[in-house]
Amino acid sequence: MIRIVIAGPRGRMGREAVSLVHQTKHFELVAVVDRMNEGKTLAELDGFPAIEAPIFTDLERCLQTVQADVLIDLTTPEVGKHHTEIALQYGVRPVVGTTGFTEDDLARLTQIAEERKIGAIIAPNFAIGAILMMKFAQMAAKYFPHVEIIELHHDQKLDAPSGTALKTAQLIQQVRPSFTQGHEAEKETMEGARGALYDGMRIHSVRLPGLVAHQEVIFGGDGQTLTIRHDSFNRASFMSGVRFSVETVMKLETLVYGLEHLIE
Numbered sequence: 001m002i003r004i005v006i007a008g009p010r011g012r013m014g015r016e017a018v019s020l021v022h023q024t025k026h027f028e029l030v031a032v033v034d035r036m037n038e039g040k041t042l043a044e045l046d047g048f049p050a051i052e053a054p055i056f057t058d059l060e061r062c063l064q065t066v067q068a069d070v071l072i073d074l075t076t077p078e079v080g081k082h083h084t085e086i087a088l089q090y091g092v093r094p095v096v097g098t099t100g101f102t103e104d105d106l107a108r109l110t111q112i113a114e115e116r117k118i119g120a121i122i123a124p125n126f127a128i129g130a131i132l133m134m135k136f137a138q139m140a141a142k143y144f145p146h147v148e149i150i151e152l153h154h155d156q157k158l159d160a161p162s163g164t165a166l167k168t169a170q171l172i173q174q175v176r177p178s179f180t181q182g183h184e185a186e187k188e189t190m191e192g193a194r195g196a197l198y199d200g201m202r203i204h205s206v207r208l209p210g211l212v213a214h215q216e217v218i219f220g221g222d223g224q225t226l227t228i229r230h231d232s233f234n235r236a237s238f239m240s241g242v243r244f245s246v247e248t249v250m251k252l253e254t255l256v257y258g259l260e261h262l263i264e
């Protein structure tokens with residue numbers, strides 16, 4: 001049985017995670033960390049019938065009160081960073097879905113995890129299909145160096161390109177000779193028409209209501225194209241990665257950033 005605390009249980013990802021933990025036989029939800037509702041239980045809030053986990057507004061107090069193995073954090077980048085450090089200090093293994101960790105943050109947190117021999121996973125993308133899409137794209141780029149990335153997201157997303165598009169480009173860069181694609185005399189008659197440039201590859205960002213998180217990587221060769229596409233249609237698509245991370249973090253003794261380092 002893995003004892004779990006979830007931070008951010010009322011959020012869209014948090015609600016999915018509560019449901020995942022509740023439905024998984026060898027997972028036990030021992031508490032949640034919310035911004036409000038201290039002293040209540042989840043069962044007293046709308047949408048969590050019969051889930052009796054106590055609510056704390058402070059992670060440190062929570063970890064001083066309940067025995068936990070894993071913290072799943074699905075809050076905000078700033079809170080996620082703070083919670084990761086506290087969890088490690090209390091010997092609780094963090095599984096974190098927020099972004100915004102700098103190289104310095106990762107180095108510091110890795111050092112704490114290794115000193116204490118505690119596993120930690122920070123996963124900017126929990127969708128296993130998206131991780132495979134990136135890996136397949138890296139494989140294909142060895143044979144098809146002409147590539148364009150089109151990422152498509154809901155119109156409330158603030159950053160462009162997406163972290164997944166950038167990560168895909170970085171993985172491709174590791175195996176693709178550096179060169180600028182397209183005609184050497186190519187000229188944009190309207191700014192942005194050819195998308196963002198990363199090491200000679202183009203990345204295009206589409207933002208529309210109705211979309212969730214999607215990406216296509218299109219490779220072109222003589223007389224053929226190859227398209228690798230992944231679609232997340234809802235937040236449930238991230239939960240197999242959360243489950244995998246909770247199970248895997250129990251066996252780690254360091255911090256791993258990105259599920260691509262764990263999926264063979």
Ligand code: NAP
Nearest residue numbers: 008010011012013033034035074075097098123124125126
């Ligand atoms: P959301 O619906 O806005 O949920 C975030 C939740 O965090 C809210 O309920 C918020 O509470 C809560 N929160 C904020 N500060 C808190 C604190 N100090 N303690 C406890 N809870 C706190 O966002 P979402 O779509 O679920 O996404 C959550 C996070 O996961 C975001 O950082 C997002 O970028 C990330 N994400 C990751 C993946 C992945 O695959 N890794 C996929 C999707 C999203 P209030 O309602 O009171 O503000």
